[in-house]
Amino acid sequence: MTQGETVPAAALNWPTMPKPRAGWRLPPNLEDYESTCRTFTWAAARDELPGLPGGGLNIAHEAVDRHAKGDRANRVAIRWRGRRGERRDITYGQLRDETSRFANVLTSLGVGRGDAVFTLAGRIPELYIAALGTLKNGSVFCPMFSAFGPEPVLQRMSIGHAKVLVTTPVLYQRKVAAIRDQMPELRLVILTGEPPAGCDPATTFNLATLMAEASTDFAIVPTNGEDLALLHFTSGTTGKPKGAMHVHEAVVAHHATGRFALDFHDSDIFWCTADPGWITGTSYGIISPLTHGLTMVVDEADFDAVRWYRVLEEERVTIWYTAPTAVRMLMKAGAEMAKGFDLSALRFVGSVGEPLNPEGVVWGQEAFGLPIHDNWWQTETGGIMIANFPSMEIRPGSMGRPLPGIRAAIVRREGDSVVELMAGEEGELALLKGWPSMFRGYLGEEERYRKCFVGDWYLTGDLARVDEDGYYWFVGRADDVIKSAGHLIGPFEVESAVMEHPAVAEVGVIGKPDPVAGEIVKAFVSLKSGFEPSEALRLEILGFARQRLGTAVAPKEIAFADSLPRTRSGKIMRRLLKARELGLPEGDLSTLEGPA
Amino acid sequence: MNADEARATVLAVLATIAPEANLSELELDVEFRDQLDIDSMDFLNFIIGVHERTGIDIPEEDYPALETLAGCINYLVAARPAG
Numbered sequence: 001m002t003q004g005e006t007v008p009a010a011a012l013n014w015p016t017m018p019k020p021r022a023g024w025r026l027p028p029n030l031e032d033y034e035s036t037c038r039t040f041t042w043a044a045a046r047d048e049l050p051g052l053p054g055g056g057l058n059i060a061h062e063a064v065d066r067h068a069k070g071d072r073a074n075r076v077a078i079r080w081r082g083r084r085g086e087r088r089d090i091t092y093g094q095l096r097d098e099t100s101r102f103a104n105v106l107t108s109l110g111v112g113r114g115d116a117v118f119t120l121a122g123r124i125p126e127l128y129i130a131a132l133g134t135l136k137n138g139s140v141f142c143p144m145f146s147a148f149g150p151e152p153v154l155q156r157m158s159i160g161h162a163k164v165l166v167t168t169p170v171l172y173q174r175k176v177a178a179i180r181d182q183m184p185e186l187r188l189v190i191l192t193g194e195p196p197a198g199c200d201p202a203t204t205f206n207l208a209t210l211m212a213e214a215s216t217d218f219a220i221v222p223t224n225g226e227d228l229a230l231l232h233f234t235s236g237t238t239g240k241p242k243g244a245m246h247v248h249e250a251v252v253a254h255h256a257t258g259r260f261a262l263d264f265h266d267s268d269i270f271w272c273t274a275d276p277g278w279i280t281g282t283s284y285g286i287i288s289p290l291t292h293g294l295t296m297v298v299d300e301a302d303f304d305a306v307r308w309y310r311v312l313e314e315e316r317v318t319i320w321y322t323a324p325t326a327v328r329m330l331m332k333a334g335a336e337m338a339k340g341f342d343l344s345a346l347r348f349v350g351s352v353g354e355p356l357n358p359e360g361v362v363w364g365q366e367a368f369g370l371p372i373h374d375n376w377w378q379t380e381t382g383g384i385m386i387a388n389f390p391s392m393e394i395r396p397g398s399m400g401r402p403l404p405g406i407r408a409a410i411v412r413r414e415g416d417s418v419v420e421l422m423a424g425e426e427g428e429l430a431l432l433k434g435w436p437s438m439f440r441g442y443l444g445e446e447e448r449y450r451k452c453f454v455g456d457w458y459l460t461g462d463l464a465r466v467d468e469d470g471y472y473w474f475v476g477r478a479d480d481v482i483k484s485a486g487h488l489i490g491p492f493e494v495e496s497a498v499m500e501h502p503a504v505a506e507v508g509v510i511g512k513p514d515p516v517a518g519e520i521v522k523a524f525v526s527l528k529s530g531f532e533p534s535e536a537l538r539l540e541i542l543g544f545a546r547q548r549l550g551t552a553v554a555p556k557e558i559a560f561a562d563s564l565p566r567t568r569s570g571k572i573m574r575r576l577l578k579a580r581e582l583g584l585p586e587g588d589l590s591t592l593e594g595p596a
Numbered sequence: 597m598n599a600d601e602a603r604a605t606v607l608a609v610l611a612t613i614a615p616e617a618n619l620s621e622l623e624l625d626v627e628f629r630d631q632l633d634i635d636s637m638d639f640l641n642f643i644i645g646v647h648e649r650t651g652i653d654i655p656e657e658d659y660p661a662l663e664t665l666a667g668c669i670n671y672l673v674a675a676r677p678a679g
Contacts, residue, residue: 147635174633302629303636305656329640333656485637517637543615551635 014358014396017371025347028390030260033401040404042436045256046249049291056222059229059251060099060135063290065220068096076295079269079315080125083301088125092293095132098211100218102133105210106164109188113138113221114228116160120144120153120167120175123275123300126192126207130166131276131286135229135248138221139164142231142243145277145487146171149550151497152241154179156233159443160243161185166207169193175550225249225436231443232279234379235490237479243443244379250283251291253383253405253437258288260403261375261387262319263348271297271311272321278487279379280352283437284321288383305333309341316345323353325485327360327372328516338367348390350375353486354518355474358396374399376474378460379488380452382437386472398471399464407432410466411457418454421465426475429464430457480574482511484519489553491521491574497548498523498555501541503531508564508572512557512581523555524577526563533560597650602672606665609645613638624666639663652676 030036050066051057067073073093080088090098111117117134119142121127127143134141142160144153153175157165162185167176169191177196180186188203189195195204223229230246258264262284270289274281289296297315301307303326312320330338349364349372356374364372375387376399386408388400402408410427411418421427433456441449452458463475482489491509498507505528511519525541527533538558546554565573579585597605607619610632617632628634634642643654643662652675654662662668 147633149633302639304660306660329636337656516640520637539612539615543617546614546633547616551633551638556637556641 014362017361017365017394017396019391019393024390026263026265028263029265030263030389030404031391033389033392033404036260037402037404042252042256042405042434045405046252046436049252049255052220052222054222057225057248057251058135058138058220058223059248059254059287060132061220062251062255063287064092064096064099064132065136067092067290067293072293075293077290078125078128078298079295080123080298081300081311081315090125090128095129097216098129099133099136100216101211101214102129103136103218103220104214105190105207106134106137106139107218108210108214109164109205111137111139111164111188113223114140115163116140116142116231117164117166118142118144118157118160118162119276120146120148120165120171121192122146122168123281123298124168124192125298126166127276128286128298131282132290136218136220138223138227140228140231141282142233143276143282144233145275145550145552147550147552148175148277149546149548149553150175150179151548152493152550152553154182155241155493156243157183157186159240160231160233161443164188164190166190167192169196172196223248225252226440228440230282232282232379234279235481235488235493236448237481237490238492239448239490241490241493242445242448244279244439245441245443246382246437247440250382250437251287253435254283254288255291256405257384257387257403257437258284258292261384261389262288262321262350263390264289264292264294264319266293268292268318269295269297269316269345270319270321271299271315271317273299273303273308273323273326274321274353274486279382280321280323280486283383303329305330305337309338309343312343312346313341318345319348319350320346321350321352323486324351324356324360324374325353325517327351327356327363330367331360331363332516335363335367343368346370349373350387352377352384354483355397355399361394361396371396376400376462376472378462380439380458380460381431381435382439383435385431385435395467395471398467398473400472401470402431402472406435408466408472409457410464410472411454411459413454413459416454418457418459423466423468426463426465428478429460429462429472430454431460432456433458480510482509482519482521484511484514484521485517487552489521494521494523494545494549494553494555495572498525498541498545498558500548501544503527503537504541505529506564506572508574508577509555510574510578510581512578520556521554522557522559522581524559524561524564526561597672597675599669599673602669603665605646605649605672606668609642609649612645613642622665625664627663628665629663646672650675 077092078090229248233241272285373388377385410421411430494509512522514520565576
């Protein structure tokens with residue numbers, strides 16, 4: 001892809017969607033974008049949060065304990081819906097008690113400040129209690145997606161120096177038991193049920209037993225803003241997954257962005273459909289709604305169109321934050337289905353994960369009478385950076401404008417500096433560093449962290465352009481990272497696992513465009529001599545990869561190739577594989593090995 | 597389609613989506629997602645696969661009926677191919 005080229009604004013074919021004041025059910029928090037941007041400071045945003053009584057800042061205090069002390073003690077914080085119709089309401093008062101119990105459990109087991117507590121679980125109440133209890137204890141919370149296979153789990157827990165794992169007995173048996181002895185730093189496993197036979201009772205516990213013995217009194221560890229709080233893994237083109245480190249100060253951004261980009265008001269009932277295994281499900285599926293003292297809905301089940309509409313209807317959800325893949329699945333089911341439900345409580349719909357196509361934005365208007373507001377951010381940014389705000393007209397297909405306190409630009413790297421490009425020019429999206437939820441490093445990878453910055457700019461790796469009115473438009477990734485159903489997947493991680501199959505000689509992995517998921521993971525495989533391509537072998541390799549990587553990371557498609565294109569230095573050219581897959585011109589092949 | 601044909605069709609499609617699974621142990625009344633590692637995309641591909649093999653149209657609101665082996669068999673036995 002060429003940078004710096006002027007690109008016609010193709011998506012401008014979609015008419016702008018105005019936001020007449022008469023359509024506002026509540027005055028938006030960000031009513032006047034320009035004037036708020038002028039006056040906003042992060043220091044003032046920090047002052048809106050009380051902080052710990054004796055000084056210091058702890059995410060769990062801002063999210064839970066300060067509300068539990070006040071008149072929100074009996075308000076429902078988490079309204080949980082189980083997969084089989086179970087219900088559980090947890091008030092702020094109860095959430096304080098349960099998270100304090102969990103913090104006491106950790107303390108009693110010798111888990112302290114800075115120790116990494118990992119979770120591998122679906123969206124069950126224990127996950128939310130463990131997350132906030134870990135933060136109270138001054139430990140570091142690291143959630144993993146339950147659809148990860150043993151390989152991604154092992155990688156992440158090893159890189160993150162996991163001391164504790166909280167998981168379910170089923171997931172433990174399926175994904176952890178066989179690799180546990182490869183993680184010498186992992187001291188304790190806490191299960192949300194009876195430990196399976198044969199587990200050492202000195203290192204494997206039943207959470208319920210521990211919780212029953214623990215006190216509900218706990219003095220939150222007096223963390224400072226710069227103390228490590230969260231570890232979220234993300235993927236690059238090469239190398240291992242990267243553990244993006246976030247600190248307690250990030251809560252200032254979680255809170256402010258919830259107010260501006262999701263328009264949280266005190267009366268809101270909020271549903272973020274993301275799993276906490278991905279950062280959206282932590283920043284906005286746990287922290288931000290709770291710092292605002294809202295009631296948040298958690299649905300344990302995976303996507304199902306009818307079920308989701310029922311959740312929106314029955315819970316009287318007012319603000320709904322979801323993902324383009326889900327929107328496209330709902331579009332497939334049709335706007336008629338939406339109209340069969342009473343969604344009258346809904347007043348704002350947001351979307352994040354990958355760019356929401358203009359059709360999706362406009363479809364929201366047809367199905368719910370509300371356009372869908374796309375926004376943009378990354379694991380590294382910790383919170384929403386660029387958004388379509390309730391008060392602002394929508395240009396369908398655009399990610400919107402930077403939040404107050406965020407300065408964005410389109411730049412071109414030139415050696416040790418960057419050049420800011422003009423409106424309409426395509427380049428790399430960059431953010432001026434220094435916002436509270438900016439990642440503070442990749443754990444153990446100082447060099448990779450440094451490479452993300454040029455001068456005062458954080459370079460996002462996303463290619464974009466900005467129009468003359470300051471709306472940003474996503475163009476593509478600057479690297480080979482795959483974005484499937486809103487989740488970043490590193491091709492190298494997939495290739496490494498597929499390579500372990502005895503028949504595989506070489507493998508190249510790309511993101512293949514998909515109408516629902518944005519991209520799906522596709523692997524091209526060439527076989528060692530003595531192996532012949534066959535449907536049976538294709539399925540065997542697919543099953544092999546799924547077993548190691550889990551469904552969230554494994555390829556959805558595998559194709560055989562005689563040989564894979566490589567550069568002269570031996571790197572597999574994923575871009576060329578992708579061009580061939582798409583039937584696009586293959587471009588400059590001069591660095592290819594052998595006759596092109 | 598009779599029940600045996602329906603079962604064979606379902607298992608054949610599942611074998612292409614989750615080849616790692618031991619389908620001979622699949623329980624009739626337990627949701628696929630509790631027995632197999634499949635995500636939403638896999639489930640969607642499963643529905644598409646069943647449609648392609650049987651010609652039966654499966655609207656979104658019927659998807660929950662296909663979340664177990666028994667549910668699939670009942671659904672396919674009762675359904676008629678489109679057209």
